[in-house]
Amino acid sequence: METNYSTPPQTRIGHVHLKVANLERALAFYRDLLGFAVTTTYGADAAFLSAGGYHHHIGLNTWQSKNGAPPPAGSTGLFHTAILYPTRKDLAAIYRRLLEAGYPLSGAADHGVSEALYLEDPDRNGVELYWDRPQEVWPRKPDGSLEMYTRALDLNSLLEELG
Secondary structure (H helix, E strand, O other), rough: OOOOOOOOOOOOOOEEEEEOOOHHHHHHHHHOOOEEEEEEEEEEEEEEEOOOOOOOOOEEOOOOOOOOOOOOOOOOOOOEEEEEOOHHHHHHHHHHHHHHHHOOEEEEEOOOOOEEEEEEEOOOOOEEEEOOHHHHOOOOOOOOOOOOOEOOOOOHHHHHHHO
C-alpha cells in the first residue's frame, strides 16, 4: 500500500444517513423547520431529503431504530451533521426561523473561518448550521496554517444581515 496517499482535493462528503426513532418527527425537523425537500420515501420507514434538487443530502430511516432511545451521553457515534449555507444572510434567515419556532440552540460560535449555530434534532443528533467566510479572510498563523478559534457568535449582528 502506498504510504503517501492524499485524498483528492475535489473530494466532498455527499450526504448523511441517520437512524431515527420516529420518521414523522424527524421530517417535522428536517423538512418543516429546516426546509429540506423530500425527494423520495421508502414506504413508511425511510425518507430522503435535499436542497436544490440533489438526489439527497439527508437520509432518515427507522429500519433499526423505530421507537428507539438516543445513544447515552458518553458513548461513541456521530458528533454532529454540518449543514453549510451559501451566505451569512442565509445563516441569518435560518436563525430567525429557529427563533420564531422557539427551537433552542445548544451553542453559537465564531470559528474565524466560519460562523455556526449548534442544535440537536429530535433524536438528539447534533446539527451544525454554518457558513464559511471567504478563504482569503481566514485567520492564519505566521507559518500560513489556519488559526481557527471558538469565540461567541454575535447573534444580533447575524440578524442584522436580514435588514
